[in-house]
Amino acid sequence: MERDRIAGSEVSLSHSNMSESAKVHHPGPPVKAEKTHGSDFSYVGIDAILEQMRRKAMKQGFEFNIMIVGQSGLGKSTLMNTLFKSKVSRKSVQPSPEERIPKTIEIKSVSHDVEEKGVRMKLTVIDTPGFGDQINNENCWQPIMKFINDQYEAYLQEEININRKKRIPDSRVHCCIYFIPPTGHCLRPLDVEFMRRLSKVVNIVPVIAKADTLTLEERDDFKQTIREELRANGIDVYPQKEFDEDAEDRIINDKIREMIPFAVVGSDQEYQVNGKRILGRKTKWGTIEVENIAHCEFAYLRDLLIRTHMQNIKDITGSIHYETYRVRRLNESNGHFTSLPAVEPKTNGLPAEQPAALQANGVAAQHGALSHEM
Amino acid sequence: MASSDVARQPDKAVRPLGLDGHVGFDSLPDQLVNKSICQGFCFNILCIGETGIGKSTLMDTLFNTNFENFESSHFEPQVKLRAQTYDLQESNVRLRLTVVNTVGFGDQMNKQESYQPVVDYIDRQFESYLQEELKIKRSLHNYHDSRVHACLYFISPSGHSLKSLDLVTMKKLDSKVNIIPVIAKADTISKSELHKFKIKIMSELVSNGVQIYQFPLDDETVAKVNTTMNGHLPFAVVGSTEEVSVGNKMVKARQYPWGVVQVENENHCDFVKLREMLICVNMEDLREQTHTRHYELYRRCKLEEMGFKDTDPECKPVSLQQTYEAKRQEFLVELQRREDEMRQMFVQRVKEKEGELKEAERDLQSRFEQLKRLHADEKASLEEKKRHLDDDQSSFSKRRAAAHLLQAQSLTVNGKKDKDRKNSGFM
Numbered sequence: 001m002e003r004d005r006i007a008g009s010e011v012s013l014s015h016s017n018m019s020e021s022a023k024v025h026h027p028g029p030p031v032k033a034e035k036t037h038g039s040d041f042s043y044v045g046i047d048a049i050l051e052q053m054r055r056k057a058m059k060q061g062f063e064f065n066i067m068i069v070g071q072s073g074l075g076k077s078t079l080m081n082t083l084f085k086s087k088v089s090r091k092s093v094q095p096s097p098e099e100r101i102p103k104t105i106e107i108k109s110v111s112h113d114v115e116e117k118g119v120r121m122k123l124t125v126i127d128t129p130g131f132g133d134q135i136n137n138e139n140c141w142q143p144i145m146k147f148i149n150d151q152y153e154a155y156l157q158e159e160i161n162i163n164r165k166k167r168i169p170d171s172r173v174h175c176c177i178y179f180i181p182p183t184g185h186c187l188r189p190l191d192v193e194f195m196r197r198l199s200k201v202v203n204i205v206p207v208i209a210k211a212d213t214l215t216l217e218e219r220d221d222f223k224q225t226i227r228e229e230l231r232a233n234g235i236d237v238y239p240q241k242e243f244d245e246d247a248e249d250r251i252i253n254d255k256i257r258e259m260i261p262f263a264v265v266g267s268d269q270e271y272q273v274n275g276k277r278i279l280g281r282k283t284k285w286g287t288i289e290v291e292n293i294a295h296c297e298f299a300y301l302r303d304l305l306i307r308t309h310m311q312n313i314k315d316i317t318g319s320i321h322y323e324t325y326r327v328r329r330l331n332e333s334n335g336h337f338t339s340l341p342a343v344e345p346k347t348n349g350l351p352a353e354q355p356a357a358l359q360a361n362g363v364a365a366q367h368g369a370l371s372h373e374m
Numbered sequence: 375m376a377s378s379d380v381a382r383q384p385d386k387a388v389r390p391l392g393l394d395g396h397v398g399f400d401s402l403p404d405q406l407v408n409k410s411i412c413q414g415f416c417f418n419i420l421c422i423g424e425t426g427i428g429k430s431t432l433m434d435t436l437f438n439t440n441f442e443n444f445e446s447s448h449f450e451p452q453v454k455l456r457a458q459t460y461d462l463q464e465s466n467v468r469l470r471l472t473v474v475n476t477v478g479f480g481d482q483m484n485k486q487e488s489y490q491p492v493v494d495y496i497d498r499q500f501e502s503y504l505q506e507e508l509k510i511k512r513s514l515h516n517y518h519d520s521r522v523h524a525c526l527y528f529i530s531p532s533g534h535s536l537k538s539l540d541l542v543t544m545k546k547l548d549s550k551v552n553i554i555p556v557i558a559k560a561d562t563i564s565k566s567e568l569h570k571f572k573i574k575i576m577s578e579l580v581s582n583g584v585q586i587y588q589f590p591l592d593d594e595t596v597a598k599v600n601t602t603m604n605g606h607l608p609f610a611v612v613g614s615t616e617e618v619s620v621g622n623k624m625v626k627a628r629q630y631p632w633g634v635v636q637v638e639n640e641n642h643c644d645f646v647k648l649r650e651m652l653i654c655v656n657m658e659d660l661r662e663q664t665h666t667r668h669y670e671l672y673r674r675c676k677l678e679e680m681g682f683k684d685t686d687p688e689c690k691p692v693s694l695q696q697t698y699e700a701k702r703q704e705f706l707v708e709l710q711r712r713e714d715e716m717r718q719m720f721v722q723r724v725k726e727k728e729g730e731l732k733e734a735e736r737d738l739q740s741r742f743e744q745l746k747r748l749h750a751d752e753k754a755s756l757e758e759k760k761r762h763l764d765d766d767q768s769s770f771s772k773r774r775a776a777a778h779l780l781q782a783q784s785l786t787v788n789g790k791k792d793k794d795r796k797n798s799g800f801m
């Protein structure tokens with residue numbers, strides 16, 4: 001039942017928009033009960049829970065796992081370093097050409113503890129050297145898919161333990177950045193195949209790498225083509241249309257979807273431009289400023305990934321992708337006990353829709369029966 | 375067991391890294407808070423106390439609204455729980471508050487089982503959360519969390535010590551819920567008595583091993599205030615929704631002929647402290663403790679009870695799935711056995727019944743034979759009698775006929791004699 005509004009102190013937290021400076025305003029901690037006692041004795045203090053949540057979050061710290069996929073030489077490591085303003089990835093320029101391209105796809109995961117203004121985060125960057133570099137690239141998504149599913153599996157195992165940890169360490173891949181080479185034409189079969197399979201298990205953010213080789217018109221055409229191809233192939237990249245929560249979300253996310261894929265340029269070199277030191281690439285014909293939105297869309301990518309949607313990305317991974325995996329996994333083991341056709345574990349991670357729904361509460365029912373027995 | 379233990383253990387593989395510029399993930403807490411605002415919060419309070427001790431009034435005073443309350447009678451045969459859910463909103467925070475009150479607590483003559491309905495209620499909430507968590511297709515994010523986050527135990531202001539009912543109940547509940555004891559109707563105790571009462575209560579709780587909720591001390595921002603408050607437990611509260619004018623303000627108070635007890639005056643009672651601790655400072659911690667300590671304990675016990683283990687006798691980790699499948703096989707085998715047993719029993723019963731019926735049939739048959747024979751005998755004797763009668767009858771009729779004949783003959787002879795005489799007369 002509805003109760004009336006209780007007058008109280010204001011705590012405003014505005015949700016920042018993509019086109020602005022993307023800073024979330026926070027006007028300091030809310031006023032405590034004693035201070036508003038003068039005229040406002042009807043204050044209860046429920047809104048103080050926000051501050052409590054914030055404190056708890058700051059104390060616990062955050063975790064974020066980002067995977068970068070793309071052919072070698074597309075500037076993946078440089079982009080990561082630019083994104084997180086530190087050497088999170090080691091560039092692979094140094095080794096000799098024979099050593100540089102691995103025979104198979106490797107998955108290299110490196111974690112760092114970073115801190116900013118009291119907020120601590122454990123950032124894990126998962127690199128996939130060797131992707132798309134072989135002559136025969138069939139099934140190159142398999143090791144990556146396996147890695148992602150292994151992380152889900154580890155989380156699931158921990159979750160169904162009897163004695164489980166207070167806070168289950170989250171190694172699930174939250175976001176996968178896919179690097180599209182700037183051909184200017186269209187997506188290659190490898191791109192389509194990879195994104196099609198992986199968009200069902202992880203949040204994919206496609207970016208056009210080394211975008212300084214495209215003029216603005218070429219860039220727009222290329223983006224248009226890519227968007228159409230994604231739509232035609234039924235590939236749902238982040239932010240997915242079906243997970244928009246309300247009208248406000250949809251408006252914000254539609255703006256983002258208009259800009260996908262972001263054309264980015266990465267750099268960890270600083271240059272002097274107009275008296276300021278900024279990150280950029282210096283060429284004979286000019287300096288490309290990484291954070292200048294007139295030059296490239298790096299700032300938009302950074303805002304999306306870090307400043308506004310990071311929590312949302314983690315939520316979608318946890319509540320949708322992980323749950324899908326869990327449903328599939330728990331149904332698999334029940335598959336040969338029921339009379340329904342066994343759910344075949346498909347390698348592309350596609351959950352079998354109908355059988356799963358039919359026996360959605362199979363375990364619960366049997367569980368219930370068991371509990372009566374015991 | 376503090377949450378800080380697991381969260382930030384130095385990981386050998388993780389290196390700290392300095393940032394060269396502003397990245398922007400300091401907005402993460404804000405993003406998290408924004409999401410929570412959209413989702414809304416949930417808080418469940420359980421109030422245990424005798425009838426008329428002031429539970430509902432205190433809830434009204436705490437949350438500054440008028441929850442619909444009924445005055446309970448003192449004649450409840452059993453302790454019941456009444457749960458009511460309300461949607462409150464303060465600035466942009468939406469709270470779904472559930473207040474659970476005990477009805478009839480302490481009113482019965484025999485109070486041995488008084489705590490049981492409360493324990494059952496708490497367990498039921500844990501159970502339904504566990505069921506939701508174990509479902510295949512689950513929606514934990516939309517799930518209305520009904521687990522009890524805080525339990526306010528109302529102590530009667532006798533001024534002496536805790537009642538044994540109080541001790542027994544609190545002992546049963548301390549591992550299931552966060553207990554915050556409060557002294558109700560504190561305006562009946564004087565300051566000095568109150569001080570001694572509080573000390574007595576705390577020492578009794580300690581000596582009986584009752585674990586009440588301690589306000590957390592691990593966060594520096596609130597450690598100091600929490601430590602002070604821990605020393606003021608149990609809070610002596612007064613509840614009132616009536617307003618009395620004091621000075622030039624209207625304050626919540628209770629008016630007596632000898633003075634006015636102001637609810638929000640810290641010199642008069644600890645109400646403000648309770649509100650501060652329960653709502654303003656530790657609400658999130660109460661929720662977290664419920665989830666990570668009490669619920670986990672319940673879950674562990676429940677799963678172990680059902681036979682699941684993390685490691686089998688050789689200390690190799692056993693997956694829940696394996697155990698589950700093994701149990702399921704066991705269950706199916708048991709089911710089969712029971713079925714067979716029942717079938718056998720059924721067959722046996724049928725045989726028995728058949729035998730019985732056959733017996734009865736035989737019985738009937740013999741009776742029938744007997745009756746038939748009797749009937750035949752009767753008939754035979756009757757026939758005999760009839761023959762006799764017939765014989766008699768025929769011999770009688772013969773004799774009669776003979777007698778008639780004789781009579782007729784004798785008449786004829788006499789007539790002839792007469793005739794002869796007559797005839798002889800002529801000659």
